[in-house]
Amino acid sequence: MKQFWKSMLRSPSGVIGLIILMLAIWVAAFGPLLFPNSPWRMVQRPFLPPFTLSTVPLGTDALGRDVFAGMIFGARVSLLVGLVSTLVALVVGVPIGAMAGYFGGKVDDALMRFTEFFQTIPSFALAIVLVAILQPSIYSIVASIAVVSWPPVARLVRGEVLSLRTREYVQAAVVTGQSNSWIILREILPNALSPVIVLASLMVATAILLESSLSFLGLGDPNLISWGYMVGAGRTVIRQAWWITVFPGVAILISVLGLNLIGEGLNDALNPRLSRKGR
Amino acid sequence: MSKRVLLGLLLACGLTASALTPALAQEPKAGGVINAVIQPEPPGLMLAMIQNGPTQMVSGNIFEGLLRYNPKLEPLPELAESWSVSEDAKTYTFKLRKGVTWHDGKPFTSADVLFSIEMLKQTHARARTNLAQVDKVEAPDDTTVVFTLKQPFGPFLGIFEVGSMPMVPKHLYEGTDWKTNPYNNAPVGTGPFMFKEWQKGSFIRLVKNPNYYEKGKPYIDEIYWQIIPDAAARSVAYETGKVDVLPGGSVENFDVPRLSKLKDTCVTGAGWEFFSPLAWLWLNNRQGPLADKRVRQAVMYAIDRDFAKDVIWNGLGKVATGPSSSAIKYYTDDVPKYPYDPAKAKALLKEAGYKGEKIRILPLAYGETWQRWGEAVKQNLMDVGMNIETISTDVAGGNQKIGDWDYDIAFTYLYQYGDPALGVGRNYISSNIAKGQVFNNVEGYSNPEIDKLFADGAVATPDSKRKEIYEKAQKILVEDVPVAWMLELQFPTIMSCKVKNLITTGIGVNDGFKDAWLDK
Numbered sequence: 001m002k003q004f005w006k007s008m009l010r011s012p013s014g015v016i017g018l019i020i021l022m023l024a025i026w027v028a029a030f031g032p033l034l035f036p037n038s039p040w041r042m043v044q045r046p047f048l049p050p051f052t053l054s055t056v057p058l059g060t061d062a063l064g065r066d067v068f069a070g071m072i073f074g075a076r077v078s079l080l081v082g083l084v085s086t087l088v089a090l091v092v093g094v095p096i097g098a099m100a101g102y103f104g105g106k107v108d109d110a111l112m113r114f115t116e117f118f119q120t121i122p123s124f125a126l127a128i129v130l131v132a133i134l135q136p137s138i139y140s141i142v143a144s145i146a147v148v149s150w151p152p153v154a155r156l157v158r159g160e161v162l163s164l165r166t167r168e169y170v171q172a173a174v175v176t177g178q179s180n181s182w183i184i185l186r187e188i189l190p191n192a193l194s195p196v197i198v199l200a201s202l203m204v205a206t207a208i209l210l211e212s213s214l215s216f217l218g219l220g221d222p223n224l225i226s227w228g229y230m231v232g233a234g235r236t237v238i239r240q241a242w243w244i245t246v247f248p249g250v251a252i253l254i255s256v257l258g259l260n261l262i263g264e265g266l267n268d269a270l271n272p273r274l275s276r277k278g279r
Numbered sequence: 280m281s282k283r284v285l286l287g288l289l290l291a292c293g294l295t296a297s298a299l300t301p302a303l304a305q306e307p308k309a310g311g312v313i314n315a316v317i318q319p320e321p322p323g324l325m326l327a328m329i330q331n332g333p334t335q336m337v338s339g340n341i342f343e344g345l346l347r348y349n350p351k352l353e354p355l356p357e358l359a360e361s362w363s364v365s366e367d368a369k370t371y372t373f374k375l376r377k378g379v380t381w382h383d384g385k386p387f388t389s390a391d392v393l394f395s396i397e398m399l400k401q402t403h404a405r406a407r408t409n410l411a412q413v414d415k416v417e418a419p420d421d422t423t424v425v426f427t428l429k430q431p432f433g434p435f436l437g438i439f440e441v442g443s444m445p446m447v448p449k450h451l452y453e454g455t456d457w458k459t460n461p462y463n464n465a466p467v468g469t470g471p472f473m474f475k476e477w478q479k480g481s482f483i484r485l486v487k488n489p490n491y492y493e494k495g496k497p498y499i500d501e502i503y504w505q506i507i508p509d510a511a512a513r514s515v516a517y518e519t520g521k522v523d524v525l526p527g528g529s530v531e532n533f534d535v536p537r538l539s540k541l542k543d544t545c546v547t548g549a550g551w552e553f554f555s556p557l558a559w560l561w562l563n564n565r566q567g568p569l570a571d572k573r574v575r576q577a578v579m580y581a582i583d584r585d586f587a588k589d590v591i592w593n594g595l596g597k598v599a600t601g602p603s604s605s606a607i608k609y610y611t612d613d614v615p616k617y618p619y620d621p622a623k624a625k626a627l628l629k630e631a632g633y634k635g636e637k638i639r640i641l642p643l644a645y646g647e648t649w650q651r652w653g654e655a656v657k658q659n660l661m662d663v664g665m666n667i668e669t670i671s672t673d674v675a676g677g678n679q680k681i682g683d684w685d686y687d688i689a690f691t692y693l694y695q696y697g698d699p700a701l702g703v704g705r706n707y708i709s710s711n712i713a714k715g716q717v718f719n720n721v722e723g724y725s726n727p728e729i730d731k732l733f734a735d736g737a738v739a740t741p742d743s744k745r746k747e748i749y750e751k752a753q754k755i756l757v758e759d760v761p762v763a764w765m766l767e768l769q770f771p772t773i774m775s776c777k778v779k780n781l782i783t784t785g786i787g788v789n790d791g792f793k794d795a796w797l798d799k
Binding site for chain 2: 038040041042046062063064135136218219222223233236237239240
C-alpha cells in the first residue's frame with residue numbers, strides 16, 4: 001500500500017488529478033452548507049453578468065438564479081451520479097466477467113453473448129431510451145448509466161481471469177480442493193483488480209459526461225440541479241449570456257480531466273512493469 | 280442590457296406598429312413579395328378538415344369566412360356584406376357579397392354556404408359544437424342565408440371566423456370523398472391569395488388573386504411561407520433578411536428582445552384577441568391538499584405572476600385576474616384579487632392544516648419558456664413551504680396524465696374564442712368532467728350554481744343580462760380558485776417595419792395578408 005501511494009504521488013498527473021478530485025468532493029460535501037438556499041431560488045435580476053456583485057460572483061441565469069450556487073449543488077449531483085453508477089456497473093460487471101472467464105465453455109458463451117447484446121446498442125442512445133421510458137429521476141439516470149457501462153467491465157475482467165486461471169497457484173488451489181467461489185474471490189480477483197481500478201476511474205468520468213449529456217437534453221432529474229442541466233438551459237441564451245453555459249461547462253471539463261489524470265496515475269502506479277521502471 | 284430599457288424598446292416598437300395599423304397614414308403601395316415563417320410545417324392546408332395553428336395561419340389567406348372580427352371582436356363583413364337579427368334573437372339573416380368567385384372562376388353563392396355547413400359539421404369538431412344551437416339553415420336566393428336557432432344564443436355572431444367556419448367550394452367537393460379529394464392538396468378558396476406550390480420541408484407559395492372582389496386588394500404579389508425547423512435558424516433567417524415576418528411563437532421568447540432591437544423591426548402583441556390564449560395551472564380539486572379551497576388560494580398568493588410576465592415572457596402579456604381573458608366579452612376585474620403575497624399564502628396553508636404532503640407539478644413540454652416557468656412556479660410554491668416535486672414528461676405523456684386526472688398541478692393554456700359561452704364555460708361546468716380528455720373540466724370542479732350560470736348565460740338576452748350572469752360567474756370562480764390563472768399570453772409578431780397593415784383584425788396574421796402592403 002505504501003508502495004502504491006509512493007508511486008502514485010510520483011506521477012505528476014496522478015497528483016493533479018487527486019487534488020482536483022479532492023477539491024470536487026470537498027465542494028460537493030461542504031459547499032451546500034455555505035449556501036443554505038436552494039439553487040433554484042431567484043435571487044437577483046436575470047442575466048446579471050459575472051463579477052459584478054459579490055453576492056452572486058458568477059452572475060445569474062435567465063431566471064435570476066445564482067450560477068455559483070448552481071455549480072456547487074451541481075457538483076454533488078454529478079459526483080454522486082458518477083460514483084454510484086460506476087459502483088453499480090462494477091457490481092454487475094465484475095461477477096459476470098469473472099464467471100465467464102473462470103468457468104469458460106457454455107457459461108462463457110452465454111454470458112458473453114448477453115454482454116455483446118448490450119455492447120451492440122450505442123450506449124448513449126440506450127441511456128436516452130431507458131431514461132425516457134423510466135421517467136427522468138436520479139434513480140433512473142444512475143440505473144441507465146450503470147446499464148450502459150457494465151459491459152466493458154465484464155469483458156475486461158473476463159480477459160484477466162482467463163489468463164490468471166492457468167497460473168500455477170490457481171491450479172494448485174484447484175488441486176487442493178478449494179471451492180470455485182473461494183478461488184475466484186481469494187485467488188483470482190485480487191490479482192485482476194488493478195486494471196479494473198484504472199477502468200473504474202475512467203468510468204466515473206464517462207458517467208459524469210453521460211449524466212451531463214442527459215441533463216443537457218432535458219432528461220435530467222427535474223428536481224435536482226446539475227452541470228449538464230445548466231449548460232442545456234443556458235445554451236439557448238448563449239448569445240446574450242455566455243456565463244450561464246461556460247462556468248458549468250468548465251466544471252465538467254475540469255472534473256472529467258481530473259478523473260482521467262487519476263486514471264493515468266493509477267495506471268502508472270499499479271502497472272508492475274511501469275512502476276518498476278521508475279524505481 | 281437592463282430590463283427597463285428592453286421593455287421600453289418593446290413598448291416603443293409595439294406602439295409604432297399599433298399606431299400605424301388602424302390609421303392609414305400612408306397610401307398603400309401595390310406589389311412586392313413577403314417571406315414569412317410558418318412553424319411548424321402544417322400537416323395540410325384544407326382548413327375545413329385540419330385546424331392546426333399553422334394551417335389556420337396559411338389557409339386563412341386562401342379561404343374566407345362569412346365574417347371577420349376587429350380587435351374588439353366586433354363582426355366585420357367578409358363574404359357576408361351585411362346581416363340582421365330578428366326581434367326574438369332566433370333568426371339571423373346574412374346578405375352575401377355579390378360578384379365573388381372561387382379561385383377557379385366559378386361564382387360563390389349561398390349554396391356553397393349550405394354545403395360548407397354540412398361538411399363542417401362532420402369534419403370540424405369546434406364548428407359542430409358552435410352550430411349545436413342551429414335548428415335549420417336556408418337559402419331563399421343566391422345571396423341570402425338564413426339561420427334559425429333553437430333558442431337565442433348570445434355568441435352566435437362570433438362563430439363565423441375563417442378558422443371556425445371556412446367556406447368550401449361545393450362544386451369541387453360535393454359527391455366526392457372529402458378525405459381523398461385532390462383539391463385538399465391545392466386548396467381553392469375565395470380569399471385574397473391563391474395556392475401556388477408547396478415544396479415540402481421548404482416553403483409554401485401563395486400568389487395574389489387577381490380577381491379578388493375588393494378592388495385593388497391584395498397589394499402583395501406573392502407570399503412565401505418559409506419552413507425552418509430550428510428555432511435558432513428562424514431567428515437567423517430574420518436577422519439576415521431571408522424572412523420579413525416572424526408570426527407569434529415562431530422564435531423563443533428570449534430572442535424577442537434581441538430581434539426587436541434590430542434596425543427597422545416592428546413588434547406587436549396584437550392580433551391574438553380572438554384567440555386570447557390564457558395560461559393557467561390545473562389544480563386537482565379531487566384529492567390531496569389541493570381539494571381544500573384555502574390551499575388553492577394559497578397557490579394563487581404564492582406565485583409571483585408579475586415575475587413570470589416580466590422575466591419569462593419578456594414583459595409580454597398580462598397577469599390574469601380570473602377565468603376570462605380581458606380581451607373577451609363580459610370580462611370584469613371586479614373580482615377577488617390575488618397579489619403576490621407569500622406571507623398570506625403561508626397563513627392560509629397553516630389554516631388549512633397543510634403538513635408538507637408531497638404535491639406533483641407537471642410543466643408543459645412546449646420548449647424552454649415553459650420549462651423555465653415550471654421551475655419558477657415550483658420555487659415560488661416551495662418558498663411558502665409546499666413540498667413540490669416536478670414530474671417531467673413529453674407533451675403526449677403530459678396530456679395523458681392530465682386526462683387521467685393523475686396530477687396535482689399542471690400547466691396549460693387554452694384559447695377563449697371571444698365569448699365565455701364558446702371558450703370559458705367548458706372548463707368549469709360539471710357536465711364537462713370526462714376522464715380521458717384534456718381540454719374540458721379536468722380539475723374536477725363541480726358547483727351547481729356555476730353550472731346554472733353558464734347554462735343561462737349562453738342563451739340569455741339581452742346582452743346586459745348575459746353580462747350580469749357572467750360577471751357573477753367570474754366572481755364565484757375567482758373566489759373558489761378551481762384552477763390558478765396565470766397570464767393572458769401574448770405571442771409577439773416580429774416583422775420588418777416595411778411590412779404595413781399586416782395585423783388589423785382580432786385574428787392577426789391568420790387573415791392579415793388581405794390588407795398588408797410593402798413600403799419599398
